[in-house]
Amino acid sequence: MSHRVYVYNVSTPSEAQDTDRMMLEWGYEMPLLLQPLLVDGGFVAGNNYNNHTEPDNAGLYYNAQPGIENLKRFYDFLEKQEMLITNKEAFVEAKNNLFTYLDKLKLPYFHLDAWDVFNMDDTPHAEQAEVWLANIAHNNEIIKKAMENDDISLLNDSDLMDVSPGFASFAELLNYENYQYGWGHIWQPFEEEPEVEIYEENGLWGLKDKDGKVLLHPQFDEFYGFGPEDLAVVSQGGKFGYVHKSGRIAIPLVWEDAYDFEYGTTSAIVKRNGQFGLIDPNGNTVVPAQYEALESLDYSGLFTAKKDGKWGVVDQSGSTVIDFEYDEAFENGHGFYHTAVKGRKNKKIFNDHFVYIGEFPLSAVESIGEGLLLVKPHKNANHSTLYKKDGTICASGFEKINRQASFPNMLVLRKGKKYGALGLRQESLLLPYEFDALIDMNAYIDSRPSNLVLAQKDGQKGVFDGDPDRPTWLFPLEDYQSILWLYENAFALKRNGLWCIAYSPENRLGGFEFDLVVRKAPVNGFAYAFKGPDVFVADESGVSMADKTLVLQDAEDIDYNYYFDANVRNRLLTYAEAAIADDGEADEHTSAEDLYDLALDACDAGDYEKAIQYDTIAAEKGYAPSMNNLAHMYYSVEGYLDDDKAFFWYEKGAEAGNAYAMNGLGICYQNGVGTAPDMEKALYWLGKAADNGLALAHTNMGSLYYEGHLVPQDIDKALWHYQQAEQLGSPQNGWLGYLHDLKGEYEKAFGYYQKDYAEGSDVGAYNLGICFSQGLGTSKDVAAAITYFHAALDREYLHAHIELARIYRNEDDFTDESLARHHIAEAEKAGLEIPDDLHS
Structure with missing residues (x-):
């Protein structure tokens, strides 16, 4: 069973409310495409729902509204990237679906609950939650840099943490069909039952409730959809007004034109006597119709307006934000505002405090945050300048x-x-x-x-x-030769070739005595320190000798691979292998081949703990057969099942050229084990294994093409793969017979059924009975058919009762109603469905 991750929109951390909404339910991970939602105010607290196993009750919380805004920026950024999106129409649809969905979320927090995944590890949930918090923040920093630089190449898949390993690049992940560009991750869209129906009759429009009761008889020339405030624009005889979902005319039809109330605002644009103004949801005039043009500028209630031939900016109360002295309408530049200057390419730029900065090319202006604007080098300036919130220069000349x-x-x-x-x-x-x-x-x-x-x-x-x-x-x-950050306020300092761990120049955990210090996942310590063959662990209490079992777990754990390079992992494994040397069975000098043999012996003896230990060491030495064995144990041995580790080692083994691991990796992609299902990759890796001469891979591909569930059914391809497996010495005679049977090649089918029967197959005996009873591929021989059907029954293939009943009821020389009834009764006893032709 896949371990799940849940995301909710909630009102109160650690306290479930009826208004909470589940947004996402996903296997093993927080999907990368939605991680930009989790960008602001992250903290750890008790779960709202999986809170029944104290103290293992810890989840993540983030502020929702900044996250929604950040995700919208992210998707706008993705949409602008050339050659990134393979199906632009599907992307735009998914983006619009996501934006509409997110706009309906009104509660202040996003809550990520990974209780089910945390249970896979003995580490306290709170500590795992801290790691997830840091990793999500790390990914969002990478995404932020890519957006700030408008450079998709900075979104490097290899730099991201805890992302599905089934994708070779971010572009591949983004365009994976099953993800639907992020919309596929949403657990359940808002499925609000329509409260009303806008309907047409004789060219006029009216309104019914969900039960069909008429609320407003057809009378309107136009009837637009309902938006915020449950109001819809309607028109009649060239006049516009608003109708409420209840059926009442909420705002009389007195306007020459009217626009929807926008999300995030409490005003709508209306037109009277050729001029535009603003009204509130009750129809009260907020801003008199006094503007020659009026357009919404953003979702914060700002409007660009034209008065006496000049443009400015007003808020939804009608207060002037930017004076009416500009020739063109204002536009939103994401963190600043701008208006065109007739005859010039440059724009007049205002910061988000509506302070005028100057005239610059739009491409040179960038919002930095905290109200600061950056103007990059352009035609009239060879340097960059930063402007403060008050419009004065903060820094220049860089x-x-x-x-x-x-x-x-x-x-x-x-x-x-x-x-x-x-x-x-x-x-x-x-x-x-x-x-x-x-x-x-x-x-x-x-x-x-x-x-x-x-x-x-x-x-x-x-x-x-x-x-x-x-x-x-x-x-x-x-x-210092080098300084590394380790954890919180702890650092590693290097001087004269040796390292120490310190919180400050005066507060050091020992002297400069280690030949290497590295960060580790902040569980059971936050750093490893190496001194010769020994490994020490640093935590808040100091530095102590590392536990070999915990070291081995860290070195093996694929979730923490990014902490250690190959040299560090080898040193950790060498230190941990000393536990094996203590048993007198192997030491760090034992060859990978010998470790593999020891693992096989342990596996045969049912000691999977030992087998995993030996194969892990051999696999870390780069021995591909051990990688495959590890994956197979994690995939199939009860008590050691671990989808993520199975996928990890199959992938490592496949990359190392092991055909069995390639086959296993293909099966993982086929069935979604440790990764998202991906039939293209499944076929690729199964095909690679088959190309390397693995009969099992041909058999698996034959099964795929026959079943036709995950790829289009293709009997010819299925038969070809089974024939290749036969040539490689692993014939699946039953399937070969059945596929020839389907193609009407009965003599070939009969030959394979004979081989299948000789191998002890129950179905093979049954199929030979069918061939003899119907004369398929051989002459009809009812006596022989009876013999093979009884052989099938001896091998417990109970469908043979049906065929024997048919013979004893329908074959002239063999009719015996008592025997026919006997076999029908036995078939019924076995729970088989009795065909109509055998009902008496």
Whole structure:
């Protein structure tokens, strides 16, 4: 059974409410395409629903509205990318469905509940939730960088965490048909029962309730759909007004034109005497009809308006936001506003505080956040400039922003060959332009992206925290060779070739004594430290010798692969293998082939724990047969079933060239084991295994093409694959006979049925009985048919009772009604359906 992940829209963390709505139910993962929803205010608290197993009750919560806005930006970004989307029409449909769905979600939080997946691991749920929180934040940082740079290549699949391994690229994941561009992840769209029906009669339109009762008799020339406030625009005799779903005319038809109430606003545009104004849902005038043109600017209640031949911006109360002195209408630039200038390519740019910035090419302007606008180099400027919220210059003369660094409160700027750091909240430089490099440490504090930057200057290194409230140096510049962030406020420092772990220059966990320190998943410690062959683990209490069993688990765990490179994994496995050496059976010098043999012996003895241990070590040494054996045990051995590990090792074995692993990987894609079902990939890997001479793969492909459930049925292809398996020494005689039978090649079918029967097949005996009773592929011989049908019964193929009953009732020389009734009774006793021709 697939382990599920759930996402809800909820009103109160850790407290279920009747208004909560389940949005998503998915296997094993939070789908990447919807992760942009989980971008703001992430924290861990008790689940709303899976809360019955304290203390294993921990889920993730995020602010919903910023997430919805972020996902919309993400989909708008994807839509703009050339050659990315293979089915643009389907993408637009999915995008519109998602946006409409999300606009109906009114509760303040998204709640991610992975209780079912967390149960697969002994690690406390709260600790696993923290890892998920960090990984989702990591993915959203990558997505954010891609959007900010308008560069889809930055959305590199290999950089993302906990994403289905069944895809070779983000583009492949995005265009996977079953995902429906993200819409397929939604558990159940809003299926609101229609409350009313707009209907036509004699060219006029009226309104009925869901039971067919007439609420408004046909009288309107036009009747538009219902929107927010349950109001619909109607027209009659050239006049427009609004009808409520209850059937009452909510706003009289007195307007020359009228527009829908938009989501996010409480006003609608109406027209009278050739002028436009705004009304509220009760029909009250909010802004008199005084504008020559009026258009919605965004979903926050802003409108671009034309008055006395000039354009400006007003809010939904009619207050002027930008004065009426511009020749063209305003447009929303996502974080700023702009209007065209007649005769010039540049636009007049206003920030989101409606402060005028200047005239610039639209392509050069970018919202940075916190109200700041960036103007990039363009025809009249060879440098970049940042503008504050008040419209004054914040920073100028720099060449570019370092897009590889992404901080909540900082921008890394390059000027000449030096780097400085600007605080967004402070609107000023926190670090001057004097550093050789300022590198994002990708650090998370309290499960949130931090402002920790690795500073390098004149051969020295330090760590600066650009916190919006208390910017400070955590590690002032010194002669460190390297500094790594480990966990929360813990760092690894390297000096004179050796490492130490420290919270500050004064607070160190020991001296510079380790030859390597690496991060690990923050479960049972947050870092591994190596000293020769020994491995130590660092946690809040200090540094201690690492438990070999836990080390082996970490080295094997595919969820944490991104923490360790091949060298680190080998050192961890070498350390953990000492447990095997203690048994006197194998040590780190044991060859992969010998480990494989030891694993086979253990497997034959039913000691799967040992078999997995030996095969894991051999697989980590790169031995493909052990990779396949591991996958097979995780796929099929009761008590050790693990879909994700089965898929992982089949994939590793397939990539290493093992034909059995290729076949297993194809079966995983076929059945959705450890990955999303994907028939194209299933056929690819089964085909590769078949090309490598694996008869089993040909048999599996033959079965696929015969069944026709997952690919179109093709009897010829099915038969060809079974024939290839036969040539490779693994004939499936029953299937070969049956497929020739279907094609009307009865003599060939008869020959294969004989072989199948000789191998002890119950169905083979039955099929020979059919051939002899009907004279298919051989001469008709009822006595022989009876012999084979009885052989089928001896082999417990009970359908033979039906055919024997037919013989004893219908064959002239063999009629025996008592025997016919006996076999019918036996068939009924076996639960078989009795054909009509045998009912007496």
